[in-house]
Structures are given as C-alpha cells and as structure tokens.
Amino acid sequence: MTRNIYINNEIPFKELENYTFKFNSSWRIQTLGTDKEAFKFYFEAGKEYEFSMETSLGSYGPKIAQIENVISNLSKIYREILVFTGPEPDPNRDYQLTTRVPNLISRLNAELEELHKIRDKIIEISGSKSEKTGILDTIILQIEDFLKKPSQIHKKLTTFNNNVSSLGTLIILLSDQPLELDYIAVHGSDGKLPKNSVNIFKQMFFSIRAFFASFTTDYSSVGKTTKDANETINVWLTVGKDQANILRKLIDEKFTPMHDIQVDLKLVSSASLLPATSSGKGPDVAMGVGTNVPVNYALRNASYDLTKFSDFKDIIKRFNRSAYESFEFGDGTYALPEQEIFMMMFYRTDIFDELGLNVPNTWQDVIKMIPDLQKYNLEFFLPVPRTQGAVVNLPPNPIFSTMFYQNGGSFYINNNTESGFNEGLGPEVFETWTQFYTDYSFPVEANFANRFRSGQMPLGITYYNTYNTLSVFAPEIRGKWGFLPVPGTEYIDENGEKQIRRDTVSTNTGAMILNNSSKKDASWEFLKWWTSTDTQVRFGREMEGILGAAARYPTANVEAFESLPWKRNELEVLKEQWSWVRGIPEVPGSYMTGRHLDNAFRMVINETANPREVIYDYVQIINEEINKKRKEFNLN
Template identity: 65%
Template structure:
C-alpha cells in the first residue's frame, strides 16, 4: 500500500513539475527575434548551358555592363506604333484618361527613345480587365527578338478579395465568402513568373529608338503606360536607420495595433482565402466548437509571385516594430521566403527574400535579425502591407535541380537508343563507349546534386525527406560511375529517381505560410503569449472533442435563404470541397431565387442502389456514371427528363451526342455534367530534337512509328485496366475512335446486335490490335511519368491530363502541347480529300429518381445546376480552391469557353469536341466493353487471328444482348 502511495505521489509531483515548467516556459518565452534567419546561397553549377535561368544570365553577361542612372522613359499605351488583332481605346476608365485594351489575340508594338544605352527595368501600369479569371500572359519582344526564354510567358496578376462580409450559418459557423475579382490600376515590373529569378528582369536598350512588342497569349490586358527606368539598388537597414536619426524620428507612444490577417484587402489568387484554425485557443478569434475564419495562407499561399495586401491605420507618427503570429510547419526541412512591401515598396534590402524557418507550433516573430528588431516609420493615416511569395535561395537550387533533371532525362533517352525500354540484364551494351562522355556527364550531375544537398542542409539546419530524395539519386549515380556495365540493370530505378527529383522541384517550389495577425507596436511592448498553458489547452481540446458528438456536420454551411416553398434531397458522391462549393452556390443563388431548399448530402457512390431499392433514395443524384441513367431506366428507377416542357430548350446547352448514353426507348434519363474526350499530347522539345512532326492521321502515325522506335521512344494508346471481377468496362476509347471514323455503329438491328462485325469493323479491330502486336506499343504504362521523362513523348489521353501536367510536371513547362486526335482520310462528294476525327467521351450525369414526388422542383434544380452561370461559377470556385489541377471539364458548351483556357487551347478543344460521338447504353451493353477487352487480350496474349477473334466475341455479346432484352420484355 505504501508503494502505491509513493507512486501516486511521484506522478502528482511530476505532473505538478510539468505544469510549473510549462507555465514558466510560456511566461519567459519573450524572444520574438530568435526565429529570424539570414541566408544566402549561390548556384552550384559553374558551366553555362541552355537552361531557363542560364539563358537569362547569358543574355545579361553578353551585353556591356552599363547601368544608366536617373533615367525614366514613359510610353503611353495609346501611343503604339503598330498593332494587329482586336483592341479598344478606352476613355476615362477607372480614373485614367486614356488606355489601350488589348484582347486575347493580337500584338502591339511601342517605340522607346533611349538617350543612353544600357540595362533598364520595364514596368507596366495595367488594369486586369474582365476575362475568364486566369492570370494574364503576354510574350515580350525587344527589337523584334525574344531576348531570353523567360519572357516568352510574362504573367500579370489579377486581384481578388472577399465578395461579402463573413456570414454565419444557422449554427453560428463562419461561411467562407466567395472570392471575386477586385481589379485596380497597378504597377508591375516584368519579372520571372516562376520565381527562379527573384529580381525584375534586366533589359538592354540600345541608344536611340528601340521597339517593344507584346504578343497576347491569354486574357485581355488594359495598359495605361509602359515605363523604362534605371535599375536602382535597395538601401540596407543600417542606411535607413541612419536617415531615421537624421530626421529625428521618435518611437511612437501607442498601444499595440492589431491587424487580423484574415481581413486581407486583396490577393493575387482566388485560392488565398480565410482559413479556420482550431489548433490553439490563442488564435484570434477562436472557438472549440464552431468554425471561425481566423487565419490566412497555409498551403494555398505558396506559389512564387502570389501576394496578399492588407490595409491598416496608424494614429500617431513615429517608429514602430512589426510582429506577426505565424506558423510554418507544412514545408518540412526548409525555410520559406517572402518579399515584404510597405506602401508599395520594399523599404530596405533585408526585407527581400525574408525567411521564415520551420516550426511546428504558432509563434510570434518580430521582423528583424536575431539581434535587432527592424523599425518602420509611419505617418498618421492609412497604410499598406504586402507580402509576396519568393523562392529566395531556393530559386537557384530549383533552377540547378531543373538542369539536373533535364540532363539526366536526356542521358536516359540516349541510353534507350542502345538498350530499349526492356534491356537484357546480362548483356554488356558498352554504354560508356557508345555514349561519349557518359561517366563524366554523370559525375557532373552528381557534383551538382551533392552541392544542392548541402545547400538544403545549410538553409534548414538539418536533413529531411527532401535531402533523402537527393541521397537516393546520389547513391545511384555513384553506383553507375563505379559499375558502368550494370547501368542497364537499374534503368527503371533511374527513371523513378528522376521522377522523384521532379517531385522535389514541386516540393521546394511550394512556400506555404499561415498568419493569424500582425502587431504594430513599441519596441518594449508586452506582446501576447504565443502558446496556451496546460489547463487552457486541455479545456479547449476537451470542449472540441465533446463538440464532435453534438455537431450536425450535414448542416454546416447552410444558412437562412428566406421563405422555403419545398425541400428536395440531393446526393453527390464526389468530394468535400465540391460539396462545400455547391452548398454555397445553392444558398447564394438557387434557394433565394426559387424558394426551394436543398438537403445536400455527400454519400458514397455505392449508396444509391440500395437506397433506391429500399425506396429511401434522393430526389436528385449528381455525378453518376454514363451507365447509371439507362441502367436504372430499364428498371423504371429514373425519370424521363424529356417529359418536361422545356427539355428541348435545356438540351441546347450541350453537344447533341452528349445525350446518346442517356437515351433509352425514346426517353432521355439524365443531363450531362462533365465530359472529357481524347486529345493527342506530345513533347514539343523532343519532337524538335529528333525532327518529328505530330501525326495528323492514323496513316501518318503508322509511318512515324519507325522514327520513334529508332530512338527506342514509345507511343501511348490507352488500354483501360479491368477492375477485379467487375463486369462493367467501357469500350476501349482508341478502338471506338477508329471504329467511328470508319462509319462504325456499336449496335445494329434496333440495338439487338453488336455492330463490330459490320462494315470495316473487323479491319479496324485488326489495325488497332496491330499497334500492340506488330509495333509493340505498351499495354500498361504510367503515361504522365513517362511523358515527363521523355521515354513516351507522345500519347492519346483525355484532355484533362492537361491539368495534371500543368501542375505536377513543372520541369517540362512550355515543352509540350496538345492537338486533336489523328483522323481518317475520306473523299467527300466534291472529290476533295477530307479528314474525319470522331472520338468518344467519358463523363458524368445528373438524374432524377422516379420515386421522387418532387420532380418539378428537382427539374428546377437540374436546370440551375447545368446552367452556364452555375457551371462557370462552380468551375472557377473549384480552380480557386484547388488550383489548375482541378480545372472543371464541364459538359456545358458555353461554360467551357468561359473557363481559363487560352484561345489556342480552346479552339483545339472545340474542334475535337465537335467530332465527339456518344456510345449508346443498351440492355446487356455492359458486356460490350468487357468482351472487346477479352478479344484484344486474346489476340495480344495468344496471337490469335484478329478477325476471327472479334467474330467469336461478337456472338457472346449478342447472346447477352438477347438475354437482357428478354429479361426486360423488349422485342
């Protein structure tokens, strides 16, 4: 018993000691300068090459190093010397007398008379005129030449802010306000949109008249003036502090002035919006039960060039320190960087590439060095604070890493020429002899990787998973140099390591930072505690835990929408982000306009069938596969939408072929939601390197194969994988494309029989299978990874692959393109040779369940949901939250044209879309895709005769069609 008492007493003492220690640490943790860090790292690559950054550096070094001072040459937008394309001259627009509105197509040239030759900055005063919501892009020419690669795509930001004040749902939770454009006239230097080069570009102007030209790439741009000005260096803080003393500035005697970060005035991206943090009771404001929008930034604020602007008031003139409550825990093993502007300017050099080190908890950090806080002079009145994402020292690291990835990929393609994608493990290919300087090239990249690894450690102070990626690649290159005869044995691992290095580029490029609030204060002001004490944290966590049992999460986000006429139940099975956006759109537009409330539920896709069978299904189901509407219609479970009087009017929103999968027995049982179709993607850099041209027809594709295979490069034609024992499998999209281009019909004789045996069907099947049997196309491959490495520089995939490549393959930015799929030639009635490009689409749909007794209200919802306005808003909100990777593949024709595609991209998409054909859904049609795949694999694996094989499987398809027609009582 005595021993138990001693143990209990010991536990109590330890617990008491912990509480006292915790309280003391919090009380005495007043050093808000300890997280400040000063880092500077130079590039480790000594040799000049053709990389993105080195191309710019070579340009600068190739000119006389002359920097005229005190110069400023202004050219107004309306004073252009020549123009092509659409434009307008706007008078008195947003406070500017005259300005030039340049549209999405065209080019505009301006003459600049320079007195003294040398390097200058170029600054545009512009207004982000209304467009499709994406960043504005222009191509820049100086004296009829693109001076360096980086200005082939100059980006001008749009500006966003909260559309409304923060409102609460009926539970008291904050509802995130929509982000809307808030354009203003602004000055922007021409600088690197990727962030590898962290200062405005240097442009060399000759003495006399120089020509500047801007080519439109994306979105309209309104220009007031272009300024060519001298390059000035920023003063240091020591110099600025000396001016304070000279001017007699005094410390302001004012209480702490708080600025809540979530109340930002403007951002450069709709993805930067207020967030909810419930990790600490010290966050302002905070609630353990309710959602409070109390911070900003996080993962959404990590892209180079994005910035947030805040406005604040100062009551008394004087010197202030600036502190902020900040958290940087997402970028593990690295610091993140910001350029900090006061009233539009970086006040001194130390605020360029200002670093925030990683720490798992919230902290209060005062701007300064480890030994001294910076002072800022403010006059009374309104001021601006702006923080811009910068890559800082990582700019040079990422640039060098990009070079390494490009060079290792190039070496891999050279190795493929001798080994092929599946080399003989026991053969000596003598690669070090056949590829000149192979080992020296490996050694050069190895040295750079070692240098980059040390740089990451120097910046962060420790190793991390990021240095681990480099370690793996370093070990392999060392192994290759030691054992060159075994290189071919590890090619798969080599490619994987290159992909990992590409992923490391993405990781290093992301610079997330979350901010709770700012404080403008006296140097000796008592700042709030950073962390909560033990009892406060425990009580907060306990209340948050209890709230998980009492909160109705299905009702979160719903607000009062006025008088309710009726309530319908809508199910969707996509994701939480989609559900949140849809909930907000419903409450903002649908419910107030119609008086129909929506009970929106996020459910698993498999829930619809049992719920419908039990009579407890919803009124409307969104996001259904192509097969679901007709599959349910055969069992009288979905409602025929063509029964509505205005159906024909609503139908015009979509391509006519989009309805084919949803039609059965004269009825239409769904409205299209999303539609994706095939496009041909290819690597422009590799095609230029080998002198190849993307194929326009299947005949050209066949003729191009020897040229590809000469370099052991691959062409990708997708073969969808079977999913376990599942019966449903969509017909192969490539076969379907070729089949439709040769007048094929999937079903004949009133949908009673398969049409694969009719007309050119057997010939098309033989041609399609020959790509894999005769030309050795891969049946299974990760197209995106092989496309990134260059092993597979061309392939036919759904157009939304664009989203993946645009976001997750930054190392090949600007080195790929897409065009319509290869076509089939035919001679028209006038004797002219034409090309037909039919292809097929996949997508999702919206249905009304037959058991619903609110079909009119459900139809009103579907009309609203598939309208152009709603689809565009939903698409832009999705892209605003998740970025370009979530670009919405809407089936609404007009809505697609309003999403952020360039004119060139949109023209190609619309051209291919006009050729899209729908595959009918019929009773027993689920066996069509399955048996088509079986026939293909029989030819591929067993080398059977293609024509005989497709004939045999057509009989099996016909048997299933007949069986199902009998089951459903069809003729």
C-alpha cells in the first residue's frame, strides 16, 4: 500500500510521494527510508509540526484502469454469448460460439495476455503473491480452458460471469489499501526503538484476563454518559455496533450537555423488545423498529401516542407523510420516522446506448420494450419479497403496491375495515402485474446487484439504497449506470391533459416511546433531538466517513436528506420520486395483507389460476382476519 506523506501540508521531498509500506499481517516497525538508509528530517526546537498521510494508488493506478478495461471487454463477450445461449444453456448442445460470436478466440487471447501482464506487475509491486493475484489466477485458468475447449464454453458460463465479477472485487482490494498504525515515533539515528511484539507470557496473561472478563462484560451496553444529569432514560436500538458507537458519541457531545438528560444506550436484538415490554422491563425508547411495530404495540396499549405532546405538529413537519403514515392509527401517531427508503428504477446507460434502447417512462413502455430486451436474452428486474421460512410480517409486494396506487387504489376501505384490492381497477392491476411473470417470463427470484453488474439484467426497479451497494460493490461499472423515477401510469386530468402518476411505496423504520415509561417528557426530548436536521446530518456524515459510500444514511428527515453528499442531478431525481411516495396504512390484521397477496401471486404463476378470481378469494380471507382482530381489540 502507498501513501503521500506530508509535513505541514507539504511533501518534503519526492521519495515521500507514493511511499510504499510493504504488506505484512503482523505488527512491525518500519522506519521511513530506502532499503539502504533511513530518511533524515530537520526539525527546529520549539516549533510545531503536523504529520499527515494521504492514500495514494501509486503504481496500482494504471493497473486498476487496465483491469476495468478487461472487465468491460469480458462482460461484453459474456453478453454476446448470452444472446445465443440464454442464462441457462443446454449442456448437451453445441452452440457453435466460435463462429457465431465475432472474433471470440482472438478477443479471449487478447484479454488473457493483458491479465498475465497485470498479474506480473502486481507481484512486482507488492513483492509476493497474495489473494489479489489469486483472483487473477482463477480467471486466467478459466480463459485458458476456454481456448483449449471452445465448444465447452457454454457449460461454464455462470462460473465465467462470477470470475469476471471477482475482478471488480480486485479493484476494491487494490483501491482500499488499508494501513493500521499503532503509533508514530520520531527518533535520532542512534535511537533505540521499542519491540514490536511482547513475549509469550504477557500474551498468555492477556488472554486469561480477556477470558474471565467475557463472563462479566455486558456486551449489549454501549454505555452511558459519565457526566452527572438530572434524569436517565433507557434507549434500545437494533442497528450495528458502528452506528451505536457514533450515536453514543453524538449523545455525549450534544444531547446530554444540552438537555441535562443521561442516556443509557443498549444494542439489542429486535426480538427482545416484545418479551421485555411484556414483563415490564422494556426501555423508555425503542429505536429502529419496523413499520408494523408501533401500531401493533399501540393496539395493546404498549406504545405512547406522540400527538399528546404540545409541539408534535411542529416536529412532524420534518417528514413527508409517507414516512409516518404506517405509524398512525385512529387519531394517534405512535413513532417518529428515522429512515425511509423508496423505489427507484436503475438502468445501465452503457448497455442502453449500445443497443439503442430508451428507458421506459410508463408501464406501457415497459411492456413494449420487453421483446427488445429478450431478443438479447436480457432481463428486467421486479422485486418479489422472499418467503422462505416462517415469515411473520411479509410486506405487500412493492411493485403491485406501486401499480395499485398509480391506478387510484386504496389498501383499505370503509374506514380501514376491509381490503381495497377488489375495488376499482384492483383486479385488473393484479392481473397486469402477474402477467409480467406468466406471459413475459420475468424471474421471480434474482440477485439484482450481481446481474446488474454483469449486464444480464440492465434494468430493474428496487429500493434506492441499492445505490450504496453498487457504488462500492461494483466499481468496474462506475459511470455506466444511473437511476430514474419508477415507470408511471398515464391518466387524463380535469383539463383534458395527459398526465403521468408515479406513485410508489417505501419501507421505514421509526423510534417510539413505550407506554410504561415513567420518563415520557425526557424521552420526547431525545426523539426530537435524534430526528432533528443537525443530528441526522451529522450522523449520516459520520457513518459515511467511517464506512464509506456503502453506509449512505437514508434519513426520513427531508432537510437532512438534502444535506447529505448526493450529486445535484441524483438529488433532483430522488426528490422528484419522493414527492410521489405513499405509505401503506397499518390496521389490525394487516399482517395478512402482504401474506395473502403473495399467496394469490404464487397461485397464479405456479398453478395458472385465474388472477381475478384468485384475488377475490384471498380478499375475503384478509377481510375475515381484519374483522377478527377488530373484535379482539373492541374496535367494532
């Protein structure tokens, strides 16, 4: 790994530009210098100096560009082969790829030669073989095998695609160049350096202490402020350790000094909230709860109605209504939104340009474009939530929900006492949605990120945080993809003008106050602080600073969202779609809605049942469950 080394914001001499730290998995001491002698620096007594290092690609920079070019060429070869074989080739068929794919053998030979050069140069730079060269060895062996047995290429097409994707991982490895420093020492030429390791007895003593400490340490606790305060509230959250540590830091620096309220923060499993609340040992505040939790707790008198606070109406203006609609029931609101993630349409700009295709603007455009995609054995992705195992709360399918809302549908009618799927254009929308799978053979399950990366699936609709994944997971297609609002549905407005509706749905998390809390006012102060613009912006930036673009925080606070490091064109597109986002209400028994919508969908695609009859039958079952739950909670 290489670094540019600065003293007082200047590189003192050329040798400290792209200075190399040799790889080693153990702690070691490296004195700045060459193999023959150490560098010498002149420091004046009594003067302050600032020492800093900057990550530099150094000699790896040109190699990364070469790898990106190889990936682009091999991916193009893969897509050209896909035209003739499809994603699941017949292993017993000879596709005659060497005659049907232009210059296949010569192109593979050229990429093989380039990969050999890259491999040799990486070994020269790093000084040894490593996992980086292992990735190259794998694809080199496969291409050599293709050249020996070209008639067998189609049998190993999936492995070939995976190996090409692994080259993208190699780019990440070469770009990251992690360097862990314990300390920096300044010493004279005759200075005695400390040892870089301890003896075996000290290692054993440390291990024994760590073992016994594991019996007494509360690993769920992230700690509480050491400063004295008038009140202490218990806050539980279910996110990762990094997020918890950042929140702990923000609380200590801002919230406690400002409000004189101490926060005992604990990182817990989401499954522990219900038994703890039932036994009276729950927290004052629960963060990161799912869409269905606040209302379900409210029905059992376990979550507190936030509208009872006098400044609630001012605080709720921070969010779009779609972010908290699922937290409402009756006249109450039982959580404040933390995150909101909505649907966007992702597409590969390079492939669309190559094939001369236009990105669809409406669902009719999607249907018209399907033959053009399938002519090249390419696919369109529409998400279907997985149902393996015991799914307690399966959300309604986001694509059906999108199309249903665009056609004027309401999830629940008659004061939220019945399902609205049978009303208006509901049955027609359900039939159109299932036709994507029955008539047009869309895949029911697919790893969109992988197939989008390879180009096999150059277009798809999914939640916008896929942006985070692609930014880090697929560096080789950087600049070759974009996102737009979801396809819309045309309608005629009151002036006779043709318009397009782009309604879609989102998935949310929230923070709620438990009803058995004796410190509701202090808990409300915490919720207001946590969902404020300043806190959300700082939390988002801290997250991205530590974990990179993969951790771009999907805050529900509109003003904070606009302050995160989005590019201007990306932000405009996201805001355009966000203005159309709608929430899905939570009602007693609504857990049956997503579950039976999925049952109806699978009945149609697996058993070729009549879509309109199937959705009618399942709506009756949904209504029975809603009525049963309303009776249970005395709501009738």
